[in-house]
Amino acid sequence: MLVIVRNEDISTHLFEIPRLLELKMSPDVWFAGIDEPQDLLNSTHQELFLGGGFVMLDQPSLESLNLDKVKRLLKLLQDLNKTEKWKWLLHYRDSRRFKENARIRTEEEEKNNLLSWSQEIGLSAVLPYHECDAKSRDHPDYLGCLVHLQVQNIAARFPVFLTDMKIADKFAKSGILTATLNSFLKRFST
Structure with a gap:
């Protein structure tokens, strides 16, 4: 078709x-x-x-992301990149939060180092500052942002939103796959 x-x-x-x-x-x-x-x-x-995709995590999923899950996510993206292009996209303010938390705890510093490494090799990218990052917003407009990113990354087949919220229908109508981090790791690793 x-x-x-x-x-x-x-x-x-x-x-x-x-x-x-x-x-x-x-x-x-x-x-x-x-x-x-x-x-x-x-x-x-x-x-x-054409293929591949990009992943974005909502703020609660990012906050619950431990070092092991960061490693597993990056390993999965590395494996997926062997056949198609995949990338983890972060909002500017989420990236900034990673850096700020790195000053507090050793595990957070390791997560930040992994994130920096993944940016260097092209597994992740920080989005330019935009309205989702404004301090006046409690949280980004994930749906609007992902719809916009889908157009910007038109070759990517799957925009994936990782969240624990029950919002799949609204996102699916716009062509965006939603999953929990654990289900994404399990589903895409097979």
Whole structure:
């Protein structure tokens, strides 16, 4: 099955494709962005959602992240990167919190060192400062942010939001997979 999207609609309407997450989960579905119908015939279309993905954790999941789970997450991303590109994306304020906590406890320092190492080798990245990082916000607008990141990283098939909240339906409608950290580690390692 081929899902065709006009390139001009990608940023504003991509997340409105019915059953987008289900389509992405099927290996028999391909996505193409076109400017005009001839783009398909001339092979000048943009391939969308090729493979791989990116992971974002909500604040409570980050706060409960111990050193062992950081290691397991980074190891899994390293393994996944052998076949497709995967990355852990952090908000600026979460990255800053890692650095601040590193001054307090040794385990936090080790987590921060692992995060720095993972940034150096391209397994993780800190997002540029944006409205999610504003001090006036209690927490980021994860759904809006992930929808925006999905468009920015249009080659990534799976945006994954790791959380313990029961919000899967709202995110799935926008093409975003939600899971707990443990279920993600278990599901994607097999």
